[in-house]
Amino acid sequence: MQTLITNLIGYTATVAGTCLMVPQVVKAWRTKQMKDVSSGMIGLYVFGCLLWLIYGLLIGAAPLALANGIGLIVGTIQIWLKVKFK
Numbered sequence: 001m002q003t004l005i006t007n008l009i010g011y012t013a014t015v016a017g018t019c020l021m022v023p024q025v026v027k028a029w030r031t032k033q034m035k036d037v038s039s040g041m042i043g044l045y046v047f048g049c050l051l052w053l054i055y056g057l058l059i060g061a062a063p064l065a066l067a068n069g070i071g072l073i074v075g076t077i078q079i080w081l082k083v084k085f086k
Helices: 002-019 020-029 041-059 060-085
Strands: none
Touching: 002 020, 002 060, 020 041, 020 060
């Protein structure tokens, strides 16, 4: 039962953490602007996701790896949008 609750919390955190940056991506796509989004913030977000992804894979924590793998994709999209709409 404890594993079920732990996994439920982990996957819920995955959804919340992944959704964190999605509104910014949607807004940038609609407005075609990224001037107010800090390149440093995006870079740190991507770097953090990469490190957490590696850590999650090393310890076998699927929710952690999944959340940060998706976060890495979202961050990469933000970098692409930042370059595209510069």
